[in-house]
Structure formats: C-alpha cells, structure tokens
Amino acid sequence: MKKATFTAKLLAATTLGFSVFTFAPAANATSLVPTTEGEIALKNNGNACLSNAANCIDTTSLGYTVESFAYNSNYKASLLFVDDSKTQNNYLKSGLGITFLKTDEGTTSNASTQWFRPVALDQKGNPVENGRLEVGMFEFVFNKVVDGLKLNFFDIEDSGFSGLLEVNGVSATTLFPGGVDKNIQSLPVLNSVKSFKVQLGQPQTKTFPNTGDGVLLQASVPEPATAVSLGVLAVAGMFGLRKGKKASQAN
Numbered sequence: 001m002k003k004a005t006f007t008a009k010l011l012a013a014t015t016l017g018f019s020v021f022t023f024a025p026a027a028n029a030t031s032l033v034p035t036t037e038g039e040i041a042l043k044n045n046g047n048a049c050l051s052n053a054a055n056c057i058d059t060t061s062l063g064y065t066v067e068s069f070a071y072n073s074n075y076k077a078s079l080l081f082v083d084d085s086k087t088q089n090n091y092l093k094s095g096l097g098i099t100f101l102k103t104d105e106g107t108t109s110n111a112s113t114q115w116f117r118p119v120a121l122d123q124k125g126n127p128v129e130n131g132r133l134e135v136g137m138f139e140f141v142f143n144k145v146v147d148g149l150k151l152n153f154f155d156i157e158d159s160g161f162s163g164l165l166e167v168n169g170v171s172a173t174t175l176f177p178g179g180v181d182k183n184i185q186s187l188p189v190l191n192s193v194k195s196f197k198v199q200l201g202q203p204q205t206k207t208f209p210n211t212g213d214g215v216l217l218q219a220s221v222p223e224p225a226t227a228v229s230l231g232v233l234a235v236a237g238m239f240g241l242r243k244g245k246k247a248s249q250a251n
C-alpha cells in the first residue's frame, strides 16, 4: 500500500510538472511595465531622466530600451513614465510641474495596475497640461527576439492614430478605432519581435479639440522562464523524493 501511494504521488508530481510546463506559457504573462512608478530613462535623452522623479528607471536590466520620437512638428519627443492611478505623483521638469492625479481629466486607468504613461512636451520641451497630455511615439528595442508579445492600449477614443506603427523597423501600421471611455484594445500577439514602434494618443483631436486623446500602453510576454523553473522544481522535488528513498533504503 505504501508503495502504491508513493507511485501515485510520483505520478501526480509528474503530471503536475508537465502540465505546468505545457500550459503556463499561454496562461501566464510577464508584464514589461516596471512595477515601480517613475520616469523611464529614454535612449534619445542619453539614457537619463529629465524630471526629478525619485525613480529614474533604466529598463536595460528588464531586457529592452525605449526611444521617444517627435510625432508632430509642434511637439518635442515625449517623456515616458510608469504610473499607477492609485497614487498622485508630482514631478518637475525644468522647474515646471508634472502632476499625475488619482483621477485624470480624461485618462484614468484602474488603481493598482501599472501603465506606460507618455508626457507630451511642447516645442520648448515643457510639459503640456501639467504633464497630463498622454501622447507620444515610442520604439521599444529588445536585447533578444521575443515571441508572444502582447500590447494593450488604454483609452483610445479617437480613430486612426493610436496603435502599432512598425515591427523590427518595418512598417506594420495597425491603428485602432476610437472606443468608449476607458476602453482597452489589444493587438493579436506578435512573434519574432526585436523591436516595435507605437503611437499613443494625439493632441487636438476631433473628439477633444482643446486637449487631445490621451492613451496608455501595457506590454507583456509569456513567462517561459518561470514556467520552466516551476517544472524543474516539480521534477527536482521528484528526484529529491527518490534520493530520500534510496538513502533510507541504504540505511
């Protein structure tokens, strides 16, 4: 009986190990959005932060870098922050305030979720609308080719300018239609991605002629590393059990 129980346990462990290994990549995702709020150090800014954010986030260790581009001749390349609407944040750039409110005038994500949040800069490089015009064009470059990349766009309310522009430096324009307030629109997962370029929002749109349409971004990839380590743990546990048994038999 004891032996049968052990075999059953072993089978259960094996099944668990392989099911975790097989299904986890599809079920789990690793967000590429840093979990700490702060400014992203952008390549075009010399990998430095231009505000006084306490957290200047170097994304290199996360496996990617970000470059910001001017999307319109009336604006300079935007800054990029990580924001969670749970907290209000006050930053300064060139002595001018960037204030992220808990409830933004137009673009309020759910609390306790982190998003990439653009901050539009005018021609002088000053934050527009106290940093609350969430518009920008960004290219993310990975340090290796990634599969299963998922992009979520938050709060696209005007059509024809927010979405994907390029993948691996090649035009792959996929722009979303406008949706209701707080909508989230996603692209089908992208594979073999070394880099991707997105456009988030636009100033002075049809729906928002005095401000613009602010848009936030989330990016995630499947989590094969963790899935593998979980599988390995299960297998290691199995071997541990066997070793233990052999040892006890030897004694």
Ligand SMILES: [Ca+2]
Pocket: 037, 083, 084, 085, 086, 087, 088, 089, 100
């Ligand atoms: Ca915040």
Ligand SMILES: [Ca+2]
Pocket: 106, 107, 108, 155, 157, 181, 182
């Ligand atoms: Ca909105």
Ligand SMILES: [Ca+2]
Pocket: 106, 107, 154, 155, 156, 157, 213, 214, 215
């Ligand atoms: Ca919007």
